[in-house]
Amino acid sequence: GIQVEQSPPDLILQEGANSTLRCNFSDSVNNLQWFHQNPWGQLINLFYIPSGTKQNGRLSATTVATERYSLLYISSSQTTDSGVYFCAVERVSNYQLIWGAGTKLIIKP
Amino acid sequence: NAGVTQTPKFQVLKTGQSMTLQCAQDMNHEYMSWYRQDPGMGLRLIHYSVGAGITDQGEVPNGYNVSRSTTEDFPLRLLSAAPSQTSVYFCASSYVEGRGTNYGYTFGSGTRLTVV
Numbered sequence: 001g002i003q004v005e006q007s008p009p010d011l012i013l014q015e016g017a018n019s020t021l022r023c024n025f026s027d028s029v030n031n032l033q034w035f036h037q038n039p040w041g042q043l044i045n046l047f048y049i050p051s052g053t054k055q056n057g058r059l060s061a062t063t064v065a066t067e068r069y070s071l072l073y074i075s076s077s078q079t080t081d082s083g084v085y086f087c088a089v090e091r092v093s094n095y096q097l098i099w100g101a102g103t104k105l106i107i108k109p
Numbered sequence: 110n111a112g113v114t115q116t117p118k119f120q121v122l123k124t125g126q127s128m129t130l131q132c133a134q135d136m137n138h139e140y141m142s143w144y145r146q147d148p149g150m151g152l153r154l155i156h157y158s159v160g161a162g163i164t165d166q167g168e169v170p171n172g173y174n175v176s177r178s179t180t181e182d183f184p185l186r187l188l189s190a191a192p193s194q195t196s197v198y199f200c201a202s203s204y205v206e207g208r209g210t211n212y213g214y215t216f217g218s219g220t221r222l223t224v225v
Contacts, residue, residue, distance in 0.1 A: 004151070031210045043199065043216040050210070086151055095140065095159070095211050096167060099151030 002027045006087055006100035013077055014108050021072040021103045023087030030090040032063050033097070034072050037084040046072070046085075077107045111135050115200050115217030122190040122224045130185040130220050132200030140203045140211055141183040142167070143175065145196040146219075152199060158183055159205075190224045197221050 003026040013019055025032070034046040047054050047061040049070065054061050058078075063070040074081055084102040091098065116131045134141065139160045144152035144167075154167030158177040172194060174186040183202075187194060198220045203211040 033214065035214075041197065041219050043201075045214045048210075048212060088151070090210060094165075095205065096154055096157065097142075097152075097211075098168075099153070101149065101151050 002029065002089060002091065002098045004087060004089055004098050004100040006085075006103050008103060009101065010104045010106075012106045012108065015077055015079060017077050017107075019074045019077060019105065021074075021085050021087075021105075023070040023072070023100055025068050025070075025087075025089045025098075027068075028065075028092060030092050030095070032065075032070050032090070033088045034061055034070070035086040035088060037086065037102070039083055043086075074105075077105075079107045079109050081105060082107045113200055113202050113215050113217040115198075115220055117220060118218065120220060120222050122187070122222065124190060124192060124224060126190050128187050128190070130187075130198055130200075130222075132183045132185065132217060133181050134183075134202040134215070135181065136202060136204075136213070136215065137180060138202035138204045138213065138215075139180065140205055141177065142201050142203075143173070143183070143185045144199045144201065145169065145194075146199060147196050155185065155198075187222075192224045195222060195224045 005024045031050045049063045051065045060073045087100045088097040113134045142157035143155040156175040158164045200217040203214045
C-alpha cells in the first residue's frame with residue numbers, strides 16, 4: 001500500500017519564526033491534502049494540492065507529484081498555529097485517504 | 110449549519126459490551142467515513158460509504174460494522190468491545206467532484222472511547 005512519511009515528527013519554534021514541513025509518499029495519488037489538528041482535537045482541511053503551489057495567508061503548500069513529495073510552509077508563526085499537521089493522500093482507485101503520522105508543532109510566545 | 114455531528118463525545122465500555130457511535134451531517138455530502146486515531150499516529154480508515162446503501166471496508170475494519178440507510182447518517186457499531194479499540198474516533202463527510210477527487214472534508218469533533 002501507499003506509504004506516507006512526514007518530517008520532522010516534532011518542531012518547537014518561537015513566535016514569529018518560519019517553518020517547513022515535509023510529506024513524502026510512495027506511489028501515484030489522486031490528491032494530497034494538508035490538515036491541521038488543533039490542541040482540542042478539531043481537524044481542519046488546509047489545502048487540497050495534488051500538484052503545484054497554493055497560498056492562504058501565512059500558509060502555503062507545494063506538491064511535486066513527479067517526485068512524490070509535498071511541503072507546507074508556515075511563515076511568521078503564531079501561538080494559534082500550534083497543533084499537529086497531517087498530510088493525507090488519496091488513493092487513485094477508491095478515494096480512500098492514507099494519512100501520515102503528523103508533525104507536532106509547538107509555537108512558544 | 111451544524112456540519113458533522115458526532116455523539117457521544119466520551120464513552121467508557123467494559124470488554125465485550127457493544128455500542129453505536131452516531132454520526133450525522135447536514136451538507137448533503139455523498140461520501141462519509143469513520144477513522145480511528147491512536148497516539149502518535151495518523152488517522153486510519155475503518156469503513157466508508159459513497160452513498161446511501163453503499164458501504165465498504167477501510168484499512169482496519171475488524172470489530173466494527175456500519176450501515177448507511179440515509180445520506181445524512183452513518184453510525185459505527187462496535188460489536189464486542191476490546192481494549193485494543195480504545196481510541197479517538199472521527200467521522201467525516203465529503204463530496205466527490207471532477208475526476209473523482211473528494212473535496213470539502215468536514216470532521217466531527219471526535220469520540221474518545223475507552224474500553225476497560
